[in-house]
Amino acid sequence: MGSLNTLTVRQAVDHLEQGACSSEELVRDLLSARTALDGTIQGYLQMDGERALAEARHADADRKKGRRGRLLGVPLAVKDILNVTGQACRCGSRILDGYTAPYDATAIARLRAEGAIFVGRTNMDEFGMGSSTENSAFGPTRNPWNSACVPGGSSGGSAAVVAADMALAALGSDTGGSVRQPAAFCGCTGLKPSYGRVSRYGLVAYASSLDQIGPLTKDVDDAALLLGVMAGPDPRDSSSVEALVEDYAAACGSDLKGMKLGLPRDYFVKGLEPAVEAAIRAAIERCRELGAEVVEVSLPHTSVAIPTYYIVATAEASANLARFDGVRYGFRAEGAEDVLEVYAKTRAQGFGPEVKRRIILGTYVLSGGYHDAYYVRAQKVRTLIRRDFEDAFKTCDAILAPVAPTAAYRLGEKMADPLQMYLGDIFTVPASLAGICGLSVPCGFTPAGLPVGLQVLGPAFGESRVLRVGSAYQKSTDWHRRRPALAAEGGR
Numbered sequence: 001m002g003s004l005n006t007l008t009v010r011q012a013v014d015h016l017e018q019g020a021c022s023s024e025e026l027v028r029d030l031l032s033a034r035t036a037l038d039g040t041i042q043g044y045l046q047m048d049g050e051r052a053l054a055e056a057r058h059a060d061a062d063r064k065k066g067r068r069g070r071l072l073g074v075p076l077a078v079k080d081i082l083n084v085t086g087q088a089c090r091c092g093s094r095i096l097d098g099y100t101a102p103y104d105a106t107a108i109a110r111l112r113a114e115g116a117i118f119v120g121r122t123n124m125d126e127f128g129m130g131s132s133t134e135n136s137a138f139g140p141t142r143n144p145w146n147s148a149c150v151p152g153g154s155s156g157g158s159a160a161v162v163a164a165d166m167a168l169a170a171l172g173s174d175t176g177g178s179v180r181q182p183a184a185f186c187g188c189t190g191l192k193p194s195y196g197r198v199s200r201y202g203l204v205a206y207a208s209s210l211d212q213i214g215p216l217t218k219d220v221d222d223a224a225l226l227l228g229v230m231a232g233p234d235p236r237d238s239s240s241v242e243a244l245v246e247d248y249a250a251a252c253g254s255d256l257k258g259m260k261l262g263l264p265r266d267y268f269v270k271g272l273e274p275a276v277e278a279a280i281r282a283a284i285e286r287c288r289e290l291g292a293e294v295v296e297v298s299l300p301h302t303s304v305a306i307p308t309y310y311i312v313a314t315a316e317a318s319a320n321l322a323r324f325d326g327v328r329y330g331f332r333a334e335g336a337e338d339v340l341e342v343y344a345k346t347r348a349q350g351f352g353p354e355v356k357r358r359i360i361l362g363t364y365v366l367s368g369g370y371h372d373a374y375y376v377r378a379q380k381v382r383t384l385i386r387r388d389f390e391d392a393f394k395t396c397d398a399i400l401a402p403v404a405p406t407a408a409y410r411l412g413e414k415m416a417d418p419l420q421m422y423l424g425d426i427f428t429v430p431a432s433l434a435g436i437c438g439l440s441v442p443c444g445f446t447p448a449g450l451p452v453g454l455q456v457l458g459p460a461f462g463e464s465r466v467l468r469v470g471s472a473y474q475k476s477t478d479w480h481r482r483r484p485a486l487a488a489e490g491g492r
């Protein structure tokens with residue numbers, strides 16, 4: 001196996017431009033890495049090697065003909081929730097068995113226009129519902145740092161393949177933490193853009209008022225590069241906004257002098273694992289040394305963020321997932337006598353237990369007698385949470401926080417008790433409810449050798465700020481360069 005799979009996207013672009021390697025060689029190294037490593041990790045659901053090589057050769061030929069593109073010939077992995085023309089798109093679910101995407105998501109189309117190629121689909125919690133990738137209908141993904149542990153979720157496959165050097169970078173989606181938290185658990189970089197920054201067209205909807213596509217990468221520079229390509233308004237998504245797309249690459253590289261960073265006292269509370277807290281505190285110190293002023297801020301509605309999120313997200317999911325009825329997409333159950341039975345049997349057989357639980361909960365909170373008590377109330381609390389951040393950003397430029405209260409836990413540890421799993425989302429869902437942006441960067445390890453992530457939160461459309469903080473931090477640390485020692489064993 002060569003070692004081109006260990007490159008960052010920026011390095012790969014340089015290599016390709018200088019003729020130091022071809023796209024075909026890059027893809028070959030990724031295929032070998034996957035063959036060697038993915039038997040244990042199971043990060044990919046699918047990788048069509050022949051097709052990937054054909055596309056790579058195509059990119060190489062295009063380059064010879066003089067075509068240029070910011071990502072020409074760069075292979076990327078994609079979470080199984082994004083439509084890529086001609087590829088299966090199953091969202092980690094049986095209910096989409098047999099569905100092939102007939103179009104590109106806008107984010108995919110924009111990356112493709114710059115020459116990127118999409119080489120594999122990564123595992124995920126079914127429809128994005130989960131925090132450990134154990135809710136995939138196709139079996140769990142394992143954490144490259146310790147295969148007895150979960151990779152986080154729901155974009156656990158994307159995080160694991162990046163951390164294990166089976167991809168240069170991957171796309172994920174973040175509804176309540178699904179890019180940031182698996183990035184933290186696997187020791188890679190993950191960016192959740194502000195709501196509206198990246199078009200959701202072609203991203204299968206979980207909770208439409210929260211979903212955002214984000215990159216999982218080996219460093220902040222790559223996150224900036226990919227965001228720069230994907231960002232911007234799209235007539236096909238009315239929730240995408242006109243807000244200025246800044247030069248994100250330029251934001252990386254400045255120091256932290258003159259920046260005010262807020263520490264939310266409400267995030268440093270009981271339940272935060274001491275080893276995680278220690279790593280975060282050390283990272284805060286480092287930011288201070290880099291010239292930032294650190295001030296305390298308060299986000300007083302943090303304690304009600306979990307119930308608020310799980311009401312809003314399940315309500316929207318119950319409506320969004322109604323389209324999977326055995327008629328329009330994918331799987332249809334056999335032996336139904338009439339149309340209602342088609343719906344009932346298809347959904348009973350096609351959805352997993354967590355998805356069913358959430359559809360039932362979401363239907364309940366929207367139902368006649370309870371709508372005002374739960375859904376409307378949750379929307380009001382959501383406003384309070386958004387205002388918490390607006391107030392905090394009056395006194396600081398960005399916020400530093402943990403991504404999750406713990407590092408990766410063992411497979412099976414939280415599966416019996418969904419509420420325990422939900423509580424792990426406490427530090428990621430507030431930003432999602434507020435629609436602001438957040439970045440997760442590696443900032444240390446627990447004594448057990450598991451990565452810890454530092455979360456940098458910025459105001460809506462303030463991606464440049466969080467990228468600036470993350471990049472300055474990464475340039476003075478090497479946590480993001482550490483790689484797990486992996487045992488070679490074949491792929492799915």
Ligand code: GLN
Nearest residue numbers: 128129130175176177178
């Ligand atoms: N863990 C959260 C949930 O299960 C967030 C998932 C996500 O961001 N897709 O809803």
